[in-house]
Each structure stands twice: as structure tokens, then as C-alpha cells.
Amino acid sequence: MVLLQFVPLLAIFTGITTRAIVIFVVLYFSRVFLITGVYHRYFAHRTYRMGRATQAVAAFAATSCAQRGPLWWASHHRDHHRYTDTDRDPHSPQQGFWWSHMGWILSGRFGDVDLAKIDDFAKFPELRWINKRDWIAPWLLGIASFLIGGWSGLVFGFFGSTVLLWHATFSVNSFAHVFGTRRYATSDTSRNNPVIAALTLGEGWHNNHHHYPACARQGFRWYEIDVTYYVLRLGALLHLVHDLREPTPAVKQRRRLRDGYLDLGMYRYGLAKAAAIAESTEPDLAAAMEQAAEEAARVAASERIPVAQASPAA
Numbered sequence: 001m002v003l004l005q006f007v008p009l010l011a012i013f014t015g016i017t018t019r020a021i022v023i024f025v026v027l028y029f030s031r032v033f034l035i036t037g038v039y040h041r042y043f044a045h046r047t048y049r050m051g052r053a054t055q056a057v058a059a060f061a062a063t064s065c066a067q068r069g070p071l072w073w074a075s076h077h078r079d080h081h082r083y084t085d086t087d088r089d090p091h092s093p094q095q096g097f098w099w100s101h102m103g104w105i106l107s108g109r110f111g112d113v114d115l116a117k118i119d120d121f122a123k124f125p126e127l128r129w130i131n132k133r134d135w136i137a138p139w140l141l142g143i144a145s146f147l148i149g150g151w152s153g154l155v156f157g158f159f160g161s162t163v164l165l166w167h168a169t170f171s172v173n174s175f176a177h178v179f180g181t182r183r184y185a186t187s188d189t190s191r192n193n194p195v196i197a198a199l200t201l202g203e204g205w206h207n208n209h210h211h212y213p214a215c216a217r218q219g220f221r222w223y224e225i226d227v228t229y230y231v232l233r234l235g236a237l238l239h240l241v242h243d244l245r246e247p248t249p250a251v252k253q254r255r256r257l258r259d260g261y262l263d264l265g266m267y268r269y270g271l272a273k274a275a276a277i278a279e280s281t282e283p284d285l286a287a288a289m290e291q292a293a294e295e296a297a298r299v300a301a302s303e304r305i306p307v308a309q310a311s312p313a314a
């Protein structure tokens with residue numbers, strides 16, 4: 001994976017043709033949607049429904065993003081929401097910014113998928129089949145890019161857009177937990193970040209998303225552009241998907257920082273950081289701080305909205 005990051009640099013030798021640029025743009029934006037609209041908002045959070053055949057086609061198409069299979073992706077993402085910013089979060093920036101961005105994938109510690117964590121989808125044999133053969137679609141897409149755009153189409157169009165897609169996705173786990181603003185008193189460090197939202201077709205409204213992960217929409221206000229949601233609405237018009245879950249007015253009003261709610265997430269973060277600093281000189285104080293941070297996490301966990309919709313999909 002590290003080596004593949006450098007493949008687009010081969011464009012120095014192949015040049016960048018107009019066809020390669022078109023391939024790049026089309027593959028980037030269509031696959032951002034497949035990650036955000038399919039892997040994330042459907043498989044991880046079940047924020048809308050689709051039929052079994054559509055579900056299988058969408059799952060196979062999304063494996064072309066080269067981010068492993070739908071069951072792997074969604075099960076790890078559910079862990080991120082269940083245990084955000086704790087030791088069990090696969091990619092918390094509390095364990096280092098680089099770790100949250102890419103280190104966790106490269107570490108090899110998260111290569112397996114625990115099907116029990118995603119049994120609502122793992123029960124479909126076709127999805128298990130697709131999940132195991134996650135290499136087929138990226139290879140097909142790479143070959144098609146070569147046939148259409150030659151070497152430039154392959155190294156710039158296909159590999160270039162794949163690498164940018166990786167970093168755009170990873171930036172939600174890293175940047176959107178470190179830079180940006182917070183509207184809701186979530187128990188984690190999630191932020192709303194318009195730059196990440198533009199790059200990922202709407203996933204940068206990450207504080208909104210952690211506040212209410214069960215809805216298909218992440219931009220809660222008209223100016224919070226959420227292209228993934230608009231495409232899903234179009235899909236609903238075409239009867240490809242249905243039952244899109246919306247954030248209700250009550251949800252949007254709940255636990256807003258401006259209404260005076262204690263910012264539990266940042267409180268926890270500050271305490272954990274202070275405890276780490278105090279560790280060597282004031283062990284008793286550090287222990288007390290850690291305990292307070294854990295207590296805050298417990299309070300927050302009791303108020304949390306379920307990660308995925310409860311009733312079975314499809």
C-alpha cells in the first residue's frame with residue numbers, strides 16, 4: 001500500500017493526457033460516493049434501505065475503491081463509533097495523528113473481520129463472497145483504465161484517483177477529529193470541517209455525524225453541502241433506495257454546545273492529556289484525572305444513539 005502511493009508519480013514518464021484527467025475525475029467522485037453512500041451510510045450505519053440485488057451490486061461496485069470489503073470496512077467503522085477515542089477505537093487520533101490517518105491500517109492489527117460484529121449483513125452469502133474477493137473490482141477498473149487511457153490512464157487516472165480517495169477517506173478519521181468546529185456535545189473529539197466535507201462529498205460534517213450516526217444526512221443546515229445525501233435522494237426518486245432516515249428537528253436541537261451543554265468529548269480529551277503529562281511527576285493526580293475521564297466516557301456512553309439502525313435491512 002505504501003509503494004502504491006508513489007505509482008501516480010510515474011506520470012512524469014507517461015505524461016497526463018486529457019483522457020487520463022477525465023478518468024481521474026470520474027473515478028474519484030464516483031468512488032467517493034461509493035465509500036460514503038454505500039460502505040459508510042449503508043453498511044456501517046444502515047441509514048436507508050435497498051433491495052437484496054441492489055445491495056449486492058452496490059457492495060461489489062464499492063469494492064472498486066480498494067478499501068477492502070464491505071463487511072471489513074463497516075465492522076471496523078462500527079467499532080470506531082462504539083468506542084470513539086478510547087483504546088478500543090481502531091483509529092483514534094489520541095493514539096497519534098498519523099496512527100488515525102493510516103498507521104492503523106498499515107499496522108496489520110486490523111486485517112481480520114469479526115463477522116459477529118456485522119452479522120446483519122454477514123448473513124447474506126453473496127456479501128461474504130464479495131467481501132472475500134475484494135480485489136476483483138479494483139483489478140477490473142485498473143485494466144479498463146489502461147484500455148481506455150493507456151499508461152497515463154492507468155498511473156494517473158486509476159492510481160492517482162485511488163490514492164487521493166484513500167487520503168480523503170482517511171482524513172475524516174484524522175483531520176475531522178482534530179481540526180474544525182463542534183456544534184454538539186458528543187463524547188468524542190469529532191469536528192465539522194467544510195474542507196473535508198467538500199473533498200468527501202459531505203463526510204466532513206463529522207460532529208453532526210457522531211451526534212446522530214443513524215441518519216442518511218450529515219449536513220444538517222442548508223449551507224452544509226452534503227452531495228452524498230443529494231445523490232441518495234436522487235436514488236430514492238429512482239426507487240433504487242428507500243426509507244432514508246432524516247435528522248428530526250428534535251435531534252438537531254439536542255445537546256447543542258450553545259445551549260450550555262458540557263462538552264464531554266473535549267473534557268475527556270483534556271483530562272486524558274493532562275493525565276499523560278502528570279504521569280511522571282504526580283502519579284496520584286494522574287490516576288484521579290484518568291478516572292474522571294473514564295467517568296465522563298461512561299456518562300457519555302449511556303446517552304449515545306445506536307451506531308446502526310436496529311431493524312434488519314434489505
Ligand SMILES: [Zn+2]
Binds near residue numbers: 172173190210
Ligand atoms: Zn469519527
Ligand SMILES: [Zn+2]
Binds near residue numbers: 040
Ligand atoms: Zn460513521
